[in-house]
Amino acid sequence: MKLILASTSPYRTQQLTRIGLEFERCAPNVDEDLFKQAGFTPETLAEVLALEKAKAVAQQHPQAVVIGGDQLVSFENRILGKPGTEELAIEQLLSMQGQTHLLITAIAVLGPDFLETHINQTTLKMRELSRTAIERYVRFDQPLNCAGAYKLESQGITLFEEIQSTDHSAITGIPLIALTSLLIKAGISIP
Template sequence: MLPLLLASSSVYRRELLARLQLPFTCSSPDIDESHRPGEPAIELVKRLAKEKAQALAGSHPVHLIIGSDQVAVLGDRIIGKPHTFEKAREQLQASSGASVTFLTGLALLNSQTGHCQVDCVPFTVHMRVLDTARIERYLRAEQPYDCAGSFKAEGLGVSLFQSTEGPDATSLIGLPLIRLIDMLLNEGVQIP
């Protein structure tokens, strides 16, 4: 098996990939993550996942490189990481009683052959109606400022959900393991 490389510095993605009990290393790619004018959100995450994997191919020429990128979509608007309490509060207020769809782009690049599998896995969260006091209590407790949509699904963020729908709950955290397993199997990787 070719060595696995996760093209990410995300702690969340590392923890998810570790569930597969396969040895891997991590390296953070340096790419421009700008949204191109008129680019649909699905194409954005697929492009960025592929670019992250490709950015490391030169320095890792005999690897299976995993790239992933995620955006949250509320209505017709892409919402990213809030970075501040104020922006997180605004995002959660806008999401109250609404549905937020997370689009997670995934790429698996065999840097030896150049073969690259790319997909996008959607996952939708239907939010509870949230008042300002509840939002602020949540933000103080969990501080999800590095998370698209302003919540951590693997933590207290689940208390903000009314329901969820999608093919793979791990995609909500940032790395769709079910789809990744399919891609790894296509490359001949044996999953324990």
């Protein structure tokens, strides 16, 4: 059975390659802003977006198993996504420094006779940091396309004093432990 990742994210691609899966990638072309305005809780928004991405690709490939995913940061009742610019990345990190926030990662696995979702929550406590340290980090890692404006798989790990998660792979974009279980249930062989 064909497996498709409803994403062009290089991070998610690396994760699926890491566990030995053969898959195709397809851009889901979902208007995320439309859903962000609906007033969902952060967990629900991440889950809805993961599912909508999977559905968008499944419409083009109805016999495939499709993986959709979304990730966002929940901080002080606000949803922080990808900053897009260095200035916004610096501002996001400055607001979170010394504080705890949630990194919410959702996946949806959709097949011809299968649909399940999973949400992973990682709790992160950021160190107290100076503006200069944050600016230096943003220049180095360029985390402009990362929820929360950090890359834990790179120098971003130095920003944190504590991380609690049941599946650390979720931090990169896909909770691989949960995904493996869902794919097996959907009929995909895992090497």
